[in-house]
Amino acid sequence: MHGKHHPPNSAGQVSIEPFDRRPEWMLRGHLQRKGREGEEDTVKKSVCPECGSRLVLFRDGNTPLFDAKCTNCNFMAQIKTPKGRPKTRVTGAGYSVLRKWLDSGNPVPPLIVNSRWETGQQIRLYKDIPESHIKPRKLSPNHRYAGYEMFTYVRLDRLQYKTLYLKSD
Numbered sequence: 001m002h003g004k005h006h007p008p009n010s011a012g013q014v015s016i017e018p019f020d021r022r023p024e025w026m027l028r029g030h031l032q033r034k035g036r037e038g039e040e041d042t043v044k045k046s047v048c049p050e051c052g053s054r055l056v057l058f059r060d061g062n063t064p065l066f067d068a069k070c071t072n073c074n075f076m077a078q079i080k081t082p083k084g085r086p087k088t089r090v091t092g093a094g095y096s097v098l099r100k101w102l103d104s105g106n107p108v109p110p111l112i113v114n115s116r117w118e119t120g121q122q123i124r125l126y127k128d129i130p131e132s133h134i135k136p137r138k139l140s141p142n143h144r145y146a147g148y149e150m151f152t153y154v155r156l157d158r159l160q161y162k163t164l165y166l167k168s169d
């Protein structure tokens with residue numbers, strides 16, 4: 001069973017219609033297999049930016065908008081692990097879930113980007129992401145999940161971030 005543990009928020013719980021749920025989870029599972037190692041690396045090398053406590057991952061597939069949470073406070077974040085040096089654009093996740101989250105009056109979830117390249121690594125936290133930096137896009141007809149709507153974080157170079165981990169070259 002999926003979707004039972006959406007994080008609570010001031011506006012109540014995110015509701016996802018059954019119609020939407022399956023492709024979201026299918027796609028997430030597909031993408032998550034690729035990202036899981038990077039997520040584990042992220043929580044191993046970072047601590048909570050709010051209170052300094054240990055971060056842990058949510059269990060697979062239970063929380064579409066959040067990958068990690070603090071073991072002490074309410075901090076939660078999405079984690080992305082694109083290959084290479086820090087980028088201005090980072091692929092997000094399924095758009096419909098984020099849209100419902102935002103329409104319920106919630107802010108864009110904090111984003112942790114773990115960038116690794118041959119000679120270095122930087123883990124950044126983007127805490128306040130305006131909605132204008134979220135760009136929805138439909139997957140191309142050639143994609144396995146053609147027509148499915150994803151979103152991309154754009155113009156990250158315009159946003160302030162906090163470095164959670166740095167191994168410089």
Ligand SMILES: [Zn+2]
Pocket residue numbers: 048049050051052053070071072073074075
């Ligand atoms: Zn914390």
